[in-house]
Amino acid sequence: MSASDLVGAVLAMAGRGGPILIPDTCSLLDILRAPIRPQFREDDVAAVARVLTLTEAAEAGATLVLTGQVRRELESNSQLVADEVERELKKTSETVHSILDRMAWLSGSARHPSVSFHQVGHPQVGRDLLERLLASSIEVADSTDAMAAAGDRVARDTAPSRKGKQSYKDCLVIETTLRVAAACREGGVTRPIVFLTANTSDYCEGTSLRLRSPLDGQFATAGLEFQPRWAAIYRHIA
Secondary structure (H helix, E strand, O other), X not given: OOHHHHHHHHHHHHOOOOOEEEEOHHHHHHHHHHHHOOOOOHHHHHHXXXXXXXXXXXXXXXXXXXXXXXXXXXXXXXXXXXXXXXXHHHHXXXXXXXXXXXXXXXXXXXXXXXXXXXXXXXXXXXXXXXXXXXXXXXXXXXXXXHHHHHHHHHHOOOOOOEOOEOOHHHHHHHHHHHHHHHHHHHOXXXXXXXXXXXXXXXXXXXXXXXXXXXXXXXXXXXXXEEEOOHHHHHHHHO
């Protein structure tokens, strides 16, 4: 993305109200994975629904930014995750049915009716929510500068990269995110800008939510907030 393209994207964001949300791939795929992911809770679903309401409104009350790398990863992985969810729901249904059969045999009573979890609209429900979010987002392509900087992070084992781990994609997402945040601030945008990822192991120190160095300073300089859950952004969108 050229400097003029980035400025254009920033201007588009500046014309909207509310926070600017920049999710990574795993936070978006969690919407698809929600039925089989215990960490994705009711308040996360409420936050996703609220973001969707705000981004789809005629006068948008929030802005969802999609980096080029996140878009590519979603295109590669969404169907794989949907297939995973369907397999797990079918497996769970079969387990429940088997348990109910054995309980009925033991009690000598009629078998209790049960639902087939994989036949109640999932994972299509999550897919529909995700597609609506993407349709209401602003996409920002990854610049050659961001790509070069991401490669440098990997070469130097700089967060979110780690020694011995291939983290180029995460590094590219964060480089584009930092450039978007910096351009927004330079363009006079004062609203909250939030980077959302459930991948705390690569971004944070140990089990805490303290960003690894030098991400902590880079986020502070860019006026960028880090959050690990959709529910954590609810204070900006309530």
